[in-house]
Amino acid sequence: MDPFQLRLRFISTLHRLNASLPTIQKSLSFLVDHPSLHAQLWDCILDEFRSGSISRRINLLFLVDAIFTDDTLSSSIRSLFRPYLERDVYLLFDLAVPEGRWDALLNVPAVTKMLGAWKTRLVLEASVIEDLETMLSVRKTALYTLSPGQRASTLLHPTDMQRRIEEDRERHKRLRERSWILPPTAFSHQSLFGTRPEQLDPTYLTRKQPASPREQREDTDGDRVWSTQDLDFSQMWDETSDFNDDDVEGIVEDEKTGWLHQPPPPPASAPAPASAAQPVFAQPPPAQPPRAPASMRNAQRA
Structure with a gap:
C-alpha cells in the first residue's frame, strides 16, 4: 500500500481512538504492522496532538504510553520510537496540559x-x-x-463533559490495574515468589528494560550483561543522595548508641544476709467445708 494511503488510514484510526483498550490496541497493531514507516506514523500522532481537543490529547498521550509500557509489544518496536519520545516528550506534555486553558486541569491527575x-x-x-x-x-x-x-471561556460542553467522565473512569480503572503489578525487579520477585528471575535467566530484564544511556556510555567494552542486580543498583544509586554532613551526624549518633560506648554493667550484688529467726505462731486450723446441706443445717438450728 502507498505510504500516503497508510498515513490516511492511520489518521482515521486515531480519529476513532478513545480511552477504551480495544481502540488503543488497534492503533498499536497498526504501528507493529508497519515498522518501516515509524517516522511518518509518529508525525501523525504529533499532528493530531496539535489539532486535537483536551480530551483527544490525553487519549493520544495514553497511546504513546502504551507503546512503551504494553508488554505485548516487542523491544524492537519500542527502540524505533524511543528517540522520538526523548526528542518530543516536553512537547507532548506541554500539549497535554497547555497553559491558559482551564479545562487543562482535567488532564493533570492522569x-x-x-x-x-x-x-x-x-x-x-x-x-x-x-x-x-x-x-x-x-x-x-x-x-x-x-x-x-478565562476559566469560563475554556469550559467543556455538557455533552463533552459526560463523555469525558466515562473516559476518565475507564482510564482510572486501567491505571489502578497497572499499579497492582510490581515491576519485574529482583527484590519484588524474590519477596513474592522466593526465586530471583536471574537464577533462571541472568538476562531476564535485558529483554524487558534496556540499560539507560548513561549506563551504556559507561560500558565502553560493550560486553557487560545488564542483569536485575545491575538495574536495581542503578535505580537505587540514582535515588540516593550524595554523602554529606547529615550522613556523618547519623553515623556519630549510631556509634553513641552502640554497645561499645555503653557504660559497663554494675557489679553483681552480694546475697543478702539471713535475717534473724522470727517467732513462729500457731496457725489456726483451716475451715472445713460443711458435711450437710444448708437446708439440714438450718433445720437443726431451728
Missing part, C-alpha cells in the same frame, strides 16, 4: 499517574521525569491563577 508509572518502569531517565513533574506542578499552579473570565 498525567501525574502516568509519570509515576514511567518512573517505575524506567521509560525515561530520572532527571527527565523530575523535569516533567516540576513543569506539571508549575503549570497546575498557573492554571489556578486564571481569572473567572
Whole structure:
C-alpha cells in the first residue's frame, strides 16, 4: 500500500481512538504492522496532538504510553520510537496540559499517574521525569491563577463533559490495574515468589528494560550483561543522595548508641544476709467445708 494511503488510514484510526483498550490496541497493531514507516506514523500522532481537543490529547498521550509500557509489544518496536519520545516528550506534555486553558486541569491527575508509572518502569531517565513533574506542578499552579473570565471561556460542553467522565473512569480503572503489578525487579520477585528471575535467566530484564544511556556510555567494552542486580543498583544509586554532613551526624549518633560506648554493667550484688529467726505462731486450723446441706443445717438450728 502507498505510504500516503497508510498515513490516511492511520489518521482515521486515531480519529476513532478513545480511552477504551480495544481502540488503543488497534492503533498499536497498526504501528507493529508497519515498522518501516515509524517516522511518518509518529508525525501523525504529533499532528493530531496539535489539532486535537483536551480530551483527544490525553487519549493520544495514553497511546504513546502504551507503546512503551504494553508488554505485548516487542523491544524492537519500542527502540524505533524511543528517540522520538526523548526528542518530543516536553512537547507532548506541554500539549497535554497547555497553559491558559482551564479545562487543562482535567488532564493533570492522569498525567501525574502516568509519570509515576514511567518512573517505575524506567521509560525515561530520572532527571527527565523530575523535569516533567516540576513543569506539571508549575503549570497546575498557573492554571489556578486564571481569572473567572478565562476559566469560563475554556469550559467543556455538557455533552463533552459526560463523555469525558466515562473516559476518565475507564482510564482510572486501567491505571489502578497497572499499579497492582510490581515491576519485574529482583527484590519484588524474590519477596513474592522466593526465586530471583536471574537464577533462571541472568538476562531476564535485558529483554524487558534496556540499560539507560548513561549506563551504556559507561560500558565502553560493550560486553557487560545488564542483569536485575545491575538495574536495581542503578535505580537505587540514582535515588540516593550524595554523602554529606547529615550522613556523618547519623553515623556519630549510631556509634553513641552502640554497645561499645555503653557504660559497663554494675557489679553483681552480694546475697543478702539471713535475717534473724522470727517467732513462729500457731496457725489456726483451716475451715472445713460443711458435711450437710444448708437446708439440714438450718433445720437443726431451728
